[in-house]
Amino acid sequence: MDVRAAVATKAGAPLTIETVQLEGPRAGEVLVEIKASGVCHTDLFTLSGDDPEGLFPAILGHEGAGVVVEVGAGVTTLKPGDHVIPLYTPECRTCSYCLSRKTNLCQAIRETQGRGVMPDGTSRFKMGGKEVLHYMGTSTFSNYTVVPEIALAKIREDAPFEKVCYIGCGVTTGIGAVINTAKVQPGDNVIVFGLGGIGLNVIQGARIAGADMIVGVDINPAREALARKFGLTHFVNSKEVEGDLVQYLVGLTKGGADHTFECIGNVKLMRQALECAHKGWGKSTIIGVAGAGQEIATRPFQLVTGRVWQGSAFGGARGRTDVPKIVDWYMEGKINIDDLITHVMPIDKINDAFQLMKDGTSIRSVVTF
Ligand code: NAD
Numbered sequence: 001m002d003v004r005a006a007v008a009t010k011a012g013a014p015l016t017i018e019t020v021q022l023e024g025p026r027a028g029e030v031l032v033e034i035k036a037s038g039v040c041h042t043d044l045f046t047l048s049g050d051d052p053e054g055l056f057p058a059i060l061g062h063e064g065a066g067v068v069v070e071v072g073a074g075v076t077t078l079k080p081g082d083h084v085i086p087l088y089t090p091e092c093r094t095c096s097y098c099l100s101r102k103t104n105l106c107q108a109i110r111e112t113q114g115r116g117v118m119p120d121g122t123s124r125f126k127m128g129g130k131e132v133l134h135y136m137g138t139s140t141f142s143n144y145t146v147v148p149e150i151a152l153a154k155i156r157e158d159a160p161f162e163k164v165c166y167i168g169c170g171v172t173t174g175i176g177a178v179i180n181t182a183k184v185q186p187g188d189n190v191i192v193f194g195l196g197g198i199g200l201n202v203i204q205g206a207r208i209a210g211a212d213m214i215v216g217v218d219i220n221p222a223r224e225a226l227a228r229k230f231g232l233t234h235f236v237n238s239k240e241v242e243g244d245l246v247q248y249l250v251g252l253t254k255g256g257a258d259h260t261f262e263c264i265g266n267v268k269l270m271r272q273a274l275e276c277a278h279k280g281w282g283k284s285t286i287i288g289v290a291g292a293g294q295e296i297a298t299r300p301f302q303l304v305t306g307r308v309w310q311g312s313a314f315g316g317a318r319g320r321t322d323v324p325k326i327v328d329w330y331m332e333g334k335i336n337i338d339d340l341i342t343h344v345m346p347i348d349k350i351n352d353a354f355q356l357m358k359d360g361t362s363i364r365s366v367v368t369f
Pocket residue numbers: 040041042045169170173193194195196197198199217218219220223238263264265266269286287288289290312313314315357360363
């Protein structure tokens with residue numbers, strides 16, 4: 001079938017809206033009509049050319065929501081009409097990673113996903129007779145996409161697509177990092193570096209977890225007011241701090257934070273986030289994604305003296321199990337998504353969404369089809 005998609009033809013170039021040919025679902029696959037998709041910083045990161053796994057031409061997008069149109073042979077858990085959120089971290093429930101119960105990083109299809117193809121090694125997308133690659137196993141910047149059954153969370157039908165699509169990445173990543181990965185406890189002090197689409201969800205998660213001080217660090221002063229609405233208690237504009245930022249934050253939290261989170265993707269800030277965690281027990285969780293060739297560094301003494309450095313992917317969430325619950329939280333008013341979706345636009349305007357993110361004007365833009 002012909003579909004309308006925003007195609008990333010090469011690194012650094014704007015996306016172009018194209019008519020692309022999409023083959024139907026093969027065994028174990030599902031055809032989904034995408035109704036809405038958020039634009040995450042990771043899409044911008046891959047488009048920039050900094051992603052070691054970035055391949056072109058490809059259809060980006062990994063924060064979508066839509067409706068099942070057709071299922072391939074052997075698909076048993078979904079049927080046409082079901083509402084779904086595609087998962088860039090699938091949950092097969094049978095691989096050794098899933099069965100370990102120690103991680104959410106299902107590996108059933110990770111290798112082919114990283115090569116931009118479906119589990120059988122081929123792409124379902126073609127343009128002008130040539131293959132166009134999938135992205136993160138989801139490719140939600142297309143009005144139709146094909147996704148493996150194990151990478152779809154079935155959600156309730158009364159949830160608005162243009163809001164809950166954000167649960168496909170940003171909401172789950174931020175809140176999940178606090179609850180599943182860091183396991184923030186009531187009364188903990190928390191520092192969040194970067195108050196964008198992910199960091200504000202970390203703030204929201206910290207408030208839900210009952211954190212005491214919730215400190216946000218950003219260079220964009222416009223982030224303070226919204227962050228306060230989500231639970232921020234102290235805003236630090238790092239551009240305005242005289243002297244060493246780490247010492248300032250250690251002083252502010254009277255010895256360092258119980259938990260810190262890096263939500264930017266800057267390796268220098270990852271180091272600062274570690275070093276302002278409390279001596280003896282502070283944990284620092286890296287969420288931000290850094291470009292090819294970048295490495296983190298610190299004095300090993302920082303770890304010897306009890307700080308813990310860890311990372312979190314998709315908030316440690318097991319998507320088919322956890323995403324429907326997070327949709328329920330939203331529908332029950334337990335979490336706020338509406339105030340974070342600052343812009344909604346048709347897919348034709350998707351390059352504006354990337355520009356708004358670069359300018360620091362948007363928190364989340366959602367494109368609709
Ligand atoms: P965003 O652009 O919405 O937010 C980034 C924020 O960082 C902005 O508020 C910006 O002002 C701030 N910032 C930039 N430079 C700064 C600096 N030097 N000091 C302080 N603040 C600074 O991006 P996002 O969508 O929130 O994504 C954040 C990061 O998380 C990206 O690296 C993204 O790729 C990554 N990410 C990771 C996962 C995961 O599963 N680990 C999931 C989603 C996104």
